[in-house]
Amino acid sequence: MLFATEMWERFSYYGMRALLVLYMVKHLSEPGRAETVIGYAALRGALEAVFGPLGPQAFASHVYGLYTGLVYLTPLLGGLVADRVLGQRRTVVLGATLMALGHLMMAVETLLFPALAVLVLGSGAFKPNISTQVGTLYGADDARRDRAFSIFYVGINLGAFLAPLVCGSLGERVGWHWGFGVAGFGMLIGLAVYLAGARTLPPDVRTATPTPMPGADRMTRRERRAVIALLLLCVPVTLFWATYEQEGNTVTLWADGHTDRTVTLLGLVVEIPTTWFQALNPLMIFLFTPLVVELWAWQSRRGREPSTVTKMALGCLGVALANLVMAAATLQDGRAGMAWLVAYFAVLTLGELYLSPIGLSLVTRIAPARHASLLMGVWLATSMTGNLLAGVLGSLWERMDRTAFFLMIAALAASAAVIIAAARRPLHEALGEAAAAAPRDGGRLGPG
Numbered sequence: 001m002l003f004a005t006e007m008w009e010r011f012s013y014y015g016m017r018a019l020l021v022l023y024m025v026k027h028l029s030e031p032g033r034a035e036t037v038i039g040y041a042a043l044r045g046a047l048e049a050v051f052g053p054l055g056p057q058a059f060a061s062h063v064y065g066l067y068t069g070l071v072y073l074t075p076l077l078g079g080l081v082a083d084r085v086l087g088q089r090r091t092v093v094l095g096a097t098l099m100a101l102g103h104l105m106m107a108v109e110t111l112l113f114p115a116l117a118v119l120v121l122g123s124g125a126f127k128p129n130i131s132t133q134v135g136t137l138y139g140a141d142d143a144r145r146d147r148a149f150s151i152f153y154v155g156i157n158l159g160a161f162l163a164p165l166v167c168g169s170l171g172e173r174v175g176w177h178w179g180f181g182v183a184g185f186g187m188l189i190g191l192a193v194y195l196a197g198a199r200t201l202p203p204d205v206r207t208a209t210p211t212p213m214p215g216a217d218r219m220t221r222r223e224r225r226a227v228i229a230l231l232l233l234c235v236p237v238t239l240f241w242a243t244y245e246q247e248g249n250t251v252t253l254w255a256d257g258h259t260d261r262t263v264t265l266l267g268l269v270v271e272i273p274t275t276w277f278q279a280l281n282p283l284m285i286f287l288f289t290p291l292v293v294e295l296w297a298w299q300s301r302r303g304r305e306p307s308t309v310t311k312m313a314l315g316c317l318g319v320a321l322a323n324l325v326m327a328a329a330t331l332q333d334g335r336a337g338m339a340w341l342v343a344y345f346a347v348l349t350l351g352e353l354y355l356s357p358i359g360l361s362l363v364t365r366i367a368p369a370r371h372a373s374l375l376m377g378v379w380l381a382t383s384m385t386g387n388l389l390a391g392v393l394g395s396l397w398e399r400m401d402r403t404a405f406f407l408m409i410a411a412l413a414a415s416a417a418v419i420i421a422a423a424r425r426p427l428h429e430a431l432g433e434a435a436a437a438a439p440r441d442g443g444r445l446g447p448g
Contacts (some may be wrong), residue, residue, distance in 0.1 A: 001197030002134055003155035008097065009126060010159030013071075013104050015167025015183035016119070017248055017273040020067070021060045022256060023176045028112070029056035039113040051395065052430040057253065058395035065169075065391015066250050067116050070386040072166065074124020079132075087204035088129040088136075094134025095126030103184030105181040107177040115185070136202050155163030159186075160282040168275025229427050230363065234382045236316060236416035240355055241415040242393060243319050247348060248278060249394040250405070251341075254326065258402070260335040284354070292353050307422060308362050309427045311354045316417035318351020323410035330402040 027033065032041050033258020047052055047062050054062065082091035099122035134152050140142055163183070256263070256274040263270055273427035299305040306314065322344050329340035363379045392413075397405060420427075 001193060001200060003152055004131060005092075005096075005157040005190045005194040005197075006130055007159040008186045008193065009099065009130070010156050010161045010416075011098060011166075012159075012187040012190070013123070014160045014163035014278070015186065016103060016106060016180060016280045017068070018164040018168045018252075019171040019176060021064050021181050021249055021252055022274060023171070024060035025057050025064060025253065026256075027176055028060075028109075033109070035259035036110050037112050038110055043113060051392070054395065054399050054407055057398045059395065061249055061394030062391045063116075063392065065245075067120065067390050068245065068248075069384045069387035070120045071123045071127075071392070072380055074388065075128040076124075078124040078126070079128040080133075082204075083131045085179060088205055089198055089201065091125050091129045092133070092194060092371065093191070093198075094397045095122045095124070095129070095185060096194060098122030099126060100184050100187040103180055103187055107184070109177070126221060126425050131202055154286075157282040157350040160253050161279050161286075164275040164278040168278070169273050172273045172275060202350075230379070232423060233312070233359075233362075233420070233427070234379065236419040237312070237355070237359060237379075237382045238386045238389065239412050239416035240316050240319060241383050243323065243409045243416075244348065244352065245387050245390035246323075246394060246409055247281065247345070248399045249345070249390060250279065250324070253397060254329075254402070255341055258330075258335055259341060260337055267443035275435025277338075277341050277345070280342065281349055281352075284346055284349040288349055288353060292350070307424075308358055309424050311358050313420040313424070315351045315358070316348055316413050316420065317354075318354060320410045320413035320417065322347040322351060323406045323413060326402050327406040327410065330406060 030039070043063070044054065044059060050060070051058075069247060074345055078091060078095065082088045086094065098118050102115045102117075102119035105111040105118060108115075129447065131152070134148055138148060163186075167179040167183050167186075169179075170182055171177075174393060251275060255277045261272040261274070263272060296305050325344045325347060329336040329344075332340075393409065396408075400408070
């Protein structure tokens with residue numbers, strides 16, 4: 001039931017995300033349209049006060065960065081509300097209702113920015129608490145917990161795979177607001193599934209707040225070293241997300257305006273919708289995850305499996321290589337072939353698999369138990385800062401040569417890999433010490 005609820009939520013989120021930049025650049029920039037949107041002048045004025053004059057594409061990139069960044073900030077509030085006030089179930093229902101309302105509001109042109117604000121609040125209420133409920137289905141030592149999260153992760157990527165194909169096609173070919181409306185309908189299905197099955201969930205988990213003993217909240221020297229190491233990793237990981245998130249921003253614009261998307265089927269020339277390329281990443285996660293896990297197992301049997309820190313450096317390097325592929329694509333005569341985008345997403349996905357789940361596993365493994373939620377929130381906040389920076393970087397798209405732009409993104413991702421590699425020895429010592437001193441119950445949550 002939680003799998004299906006999360007699948008439809010991700011369907012709605014990625015469906016709207018696939019259309020947002022294209023909608024703003026190709027539709028909202030038409031004369032007279034933007035002025036009818038509530039809050040448009042105020043938001044544009046605030047951004048231009050910081051970044052200077054912004055064209056339609058630069059403004060769209062900033063909005064994309066703000067929206068995707070805030071989606072990763074509000075879960076801190078949503079988790080607090082669930083723990084202290086409403087409980088997980090009611091907070092999930094609140095979040096799903098707000099998200100359905102926000103997506104349906106997107107179908108009304110004047111409500112674009114109020115709709116995005118409602119979506120941010122809804123995601124903050126929904127995102128942390130649906131995952132928490134997966135964990136409450138099992139005892140701390142139940143081996144099925146890891147398999148349950150693996151099934152749940154498939155739901156996330158299934159929704160992300162279907163969304164660009166359905167919402168994207170409707171938005172591009174039928175009407176932008178049809179795509180947004182179907183995203184809202186998907187969220188309503190998810191809400192209905194959750195309400196129908198909520199009785200099968202265990203009672204909500206509330207945070208106990210006993211009066212602490214003096215000194216009970218102090219960290220040991222080993223714990224402090226581990227936390228400092230984790231905070232240091234947040235800097236290069238922010239660069240990772242800032243470069244990775246170009247896939248839904250500037251890479252979408254490249255696919256739309258610089259890629260030959262025509263194919264011949266049964267003698268008919270058909271143009272593939274731009275948004276379909278955003279389905280490649282979740283599809284490749286399905287395909288590559290078993291191969292990557294088996295590779296690590298093979299390396300482990302020979303004593304050669306990369307450490308957690310090394311895997312994260314390789315993940316950043318993967319994003320750098322993916323953008324070098326795009327830089328090479330810009331050198332082609334005329335429109336580039338679709339194979340360049342397929343190669344880009346393949347390398348990008350491998351980089352993601354070497355960093356994203358590894359980072360989550362690292363936090364759950366080395367964070368002191370009494371500070372685990374706080375540190376997970378801090379770690380997820382790197383996605384927020386990374387997405388905000390992604391919007392700033394994307395705003396340079398119109399002002400830079402395309403080859404130079406992708407080389408810049410590749411250089412930033414490579415610099416993140418260099419930072420991690422340069423600090424590998426002290427990071428190994430701090431993280432290794434913490435892992436040895438504080439083994440976790442319940443088995444490993446993921447590779448690394």
